[in-house]
Amino acid sequence: MVEELLLNLFIIKIPLVLLLCLRRPLALSDTRTGIVFGLCCGLTAAMCMMFPIQVVGDYQLDFRYIPLGMSMMFAGPLPGMITFILAEASRSAFGLEAMLYELPSDLILVASVLLLRRYYKEVSLIRKLWGSAIVGLLAYILCLFNLYFYMESTGSQSAYGINVLLGIGALRVAVSMIIPYLMEKIILYNLIQHRLLKAERLNMVSELAASIAHEVRNPLTVVRGFLQIMRNNSEDEKSRAYMNTSIEELDRAEYIISDYLNMAKHQDEKSDMLHISEVLTQTVELTRSFAVIGQVELILHCEKELYANANKVQLQQVFINLLKNAIEAMPRGGEVEIFAMRLEDQIVINFSDNGEGMTPDQLRRLGTSYYTTKSTGTGLGLVVCMRIIHEIKGTLQFFSEFGQGTRAVIKLPAADGVKMIS
Numbered sequence: 001m002v003e004e005l006l007l008n009l010f011i012i013k014i015p016l017v018l019l020l021c022l023r024r025p026l027a028l029s030d031t032r033t034g035i036v037f038g039l040c041c042g043l044t045a046a047m048c049m050m051f052p053i054q055v056v057g058d059y060q061l062d063f064r065y066i067p068l069g070m071s072m073m074f075a076g077p078l079p080g081m082i083t084f085i086l087a088e089a090s091r092s093a094f095g096l097e098a099m100l101y102e103l104p105s106d107l108i109l110v111a112s113v114l115l116l117r118r119y120y121k122e123v124s125l126i127r128k129l130w131g132s133a134i135v136g137l138l139a140y141i142l143c144l145f146n147l148y149f150y151m152e153s154t155g156s157q158s159a160y161g162i163n164v165l166l167g168i169g170a171l172r173v174a175v176s177m178i179i180p181y182l183m184e185k186i187i188l189y190n191l192i193q194h195r196l197l198k199a200e201r202l203n204m205v206s207e208l209a210a211s212i213a214h215e216v217r218n219p220l221t222v223v224r225g226f227l228q229i230m231r232n233n234s235e236d237e238k239s240r241a242y243m244n245t246s247i248e249e250l251d252r253a254e255y256i257i258s259d260y261l262n263m264a265k266h267q268d269e270k271s272d273m274l275h276i277s278e279v280l281t282q283t284v285e286l287t288r289s290f291a292v293i294g295q296v297e298l299i300l301h302c303e304k305e306l307y308a309n310a311n312k313v314q315l316q317q318v319f320i321n322l323l324k325n326a327i328e329a330m331p332r333g334g335e336v337e338i339f340a341m342r343l344e345d346q347i348v349i350n351f352s353d354n355g356e357g358m359t360p361d362q363l364r365r366l367g368t369s370y371y372t373t374k375s376t377g378t379g380l381g382l383v384v385c386m387r388i389i390h391e392i393k394g395t396l397q398f399f400s401e402f403g404q405g406t407r408a409v410i411k412l413p414a415a416d417g418v419k420m421i422s
């Protein structure tokens with residue numbers, strides 16, 4: 001029995017190895033890879049059945065539910081069905097009668113995994129593991145029922161006592177927690193690797209673009225100088241007008257390039273005494289065009305004399321990320337209200353939206369790297385915000401109600417504005 005158990009434990013790791021070899025993260029969601037994964041899980045289930053623990057007659061216990069669950073949960077209903085059909089076909093080859101006994105309970109199991117799958121992406125890892133353990137336990141209880149009815153109908157006796165059967169049950173529940181844990185870790189590892197490569201490539205491209213932008217600026221300045229001389233020397237009104245337009249357009253190009261270079265260059269993290277209302281007003285103006293597209297109105301109420309020690313670019317980045325999230329949470333438009341005030345020795349800045357809000361579970365996961373509910377999201381915005389706010393010894397808190405809206409509250413140590421002026 002121990003040999004069969006060990007073999008089963010070894011076999012169920014085959015789909016994990018396949019997952020490790022995938023080149024793209026989350027590729028399981030594309031149909032072809034999903035089908036390959038479903039087939040692999042089906043074969044794994046069949047292999048589990050080749051080394052079963054024979055309990056009574058052709059009734060056997062094995063770990064085929066694990067690859068079946070993996071395929072249903074992580075790859076989707078179609079790959080899951082492929083695994084299910086392969087597993088049931090192999091089961092009938094190893095004993096048709098027992099397979100028919102197990103079919104209803106297998107179907108209950110498949111339905112419960114599919115039901116769980118709808119909530120799986122939304123919840124925290126711990127809950128996922130508890131969910132998997134409950135399904136694992138359910139699977140084993142159903143198995144024991146089948147065994148009981150099988151023994152009743154055939155009048156035979158189990159080869160193992162209750163202790164052994166309970167031991168196998170405990171092992172199966174433990175494995176149903178360990179395997180999804182490993183799957184989650186592998187998927188996360190693939191995702192991080194993919195994002196690192198992408199970030200590296202983007203970094204290279206942006207450095208290249210910055211150097212080209214820098215090189216282009218010099219000839220533009222020369223051309224502008226000569227155009228200016230020609231304009232000053234020209235008598236013809238029409239030519240002067242043309243040259244004026246050309247100079248204006250060159251200035252615009254220069255302005256765009258400077259802006260890009262400012263954004264691309266590495267910012268030093270030097271802190272300055274910042275006039276918060278000024279920074280907030282600038283940021284709101286920067287974000288307004290994005291808000292207009294989403295039919296969102298930005299309303300700012302800010303006390304005038306608020307000062308804090310921070311890096312301007314970084315603080316602006318925090319405000320932009322929070323505003324962008326609030327706007328994105330209102331796909332049918334709405335309002336974002338921004339309040340900033342001083343409370344004793346703190347500056348409190350509130351960003352309130354009336355968007356889709358978050359469930360307590362989503363709220364708990366905020367700020368976790370790569371946690372996003374958006375198809376094009378990175379899940380890094382709030383991580384960066386929290387790091388920046390933490391560095392300037394402030395706090396960032398979220399209050400949210402699902403379907404009602406979200407409030408992000410930043411608290412910063414207030415600085416004395418008079419010192420800045422002197």
Ligand code: ADP
Binds near residue numbers: 372379
């Ligand atoms: P991203 O915006 O790329 O998804 P973030 O770290 O900025 O990454 O946000 C993580 C997740 O937090 C979002 O995907 C969203 O689900 C949730 N979230 C953040 N802000 C809000 C908000 N104002 N309203 C509702 N959900 C929010």
Ligand code: MG
Binds near residue numbers: 381
């Ligand atoms: Mg964001």
